[in-house]
Amino acid sequence: MVQDRHDYNDSAIFKTWLCFGVSIQANDPSQNKAIAEDLRTAGYVSYAHDNMVVISPNDHLFDLFKTIGIRTLAEYRPKAINPEQWAEHSGTSVPTFPSLHAYFESDWCQRFFTNPDTGALGEGMVVASAFNGRMFKVKHGGEDCGNVPDKLYDGIEMLEKCPEMDKELDVFKNLQKIIKSKHKVVEKKKPEPKAKTPAAVDEEATKAWESALTKEDSLDDQFSRGEKVNLTKRLINQVKEDLVKDYGVDEKAATGRANKFVNGTIGKLFGEWKKSQN
Secondary structure, three states, X not given: OOOOOOOOOOOOOOOOOOEOOEEEOOOOHHHHHHHHHHHHHOOOEEEEXXXXXXXXXXXXXXXXXXXXXXXXXXXXXXXXXXXXXXXXXXXXXXXXXXXXXXXXXXXXXXXXXXXXXXXXXXXXXXXXXXXXXXXXXXXXXXXXXXXXXXXXXXXXXXXXXXXXXXXXXXXXXXXXXXXXXXXXXXXXXXXXXXXXXXXXXXXXXXXXXXXXXXXXXXXHHHHHOOOHHHHHHHHHHHHHHHHHHHHOOOHHHHHHHHHHHHHHHHHHHHHHHHHHHO
8 A cells, every 4th residue: 555545544554565456467368258257257256358367356365365364455444434334244355245236225335435424435445346357446526536427417317217227326326425425634734835837737647647556556666676667558558548438538649648648757756766776
């Protein structure tokens, strides 16, 4: 955990290695779908991408990690939620629900996102589907959500005209509540900024970059392991996908902006890291 946010420090997970999942790169990428299907049959939540197979958190995976001494994200529980409340789901290590509808209707979900005393907790919630292994993030209003709120409202308007889709409408309305909820923080007095010449900043790419970093190990550690090239490719792809998904940017333009931003930022950070090694 490389970012000191929310209660991560108080929960003793800041600057701690916690496993979130597994990625597999096959010698023959054309076998990725078959590998993912076999893993799902064996009880894992897996999804085939073009260049890798990703195994997402579930009890089967985290129980395996526990037997071989690997620490996982299951160790984290927000301080604002007591152990009994946090355990109100059908899983053992990983919060698990029978359906997306059941998850959004649960008190568990409401405590995490819409508690009036605490506001939204954490950095949203990553949700993985046991059916096909797809993984996505549910963001609250304290995070940058791009064009998602507008699309969400359009979806609610459409579903309200379809009485046979009442469960889908419930999900969208719960998402609407979540997207309005924000984390309550104590405002810290910021020092007066030094006057400087304003520079053109790609704010959307910056927000996509910050979101991508939450899924990465410490950049310095990856530089030291010689993983700069793969790291750069991965971050370019993630920033491009977020620009398209969250901001409606044309894919060609998103590719150009992602390449420019990530290469420039990685180059600067890598240069600073190399200087620190001397």
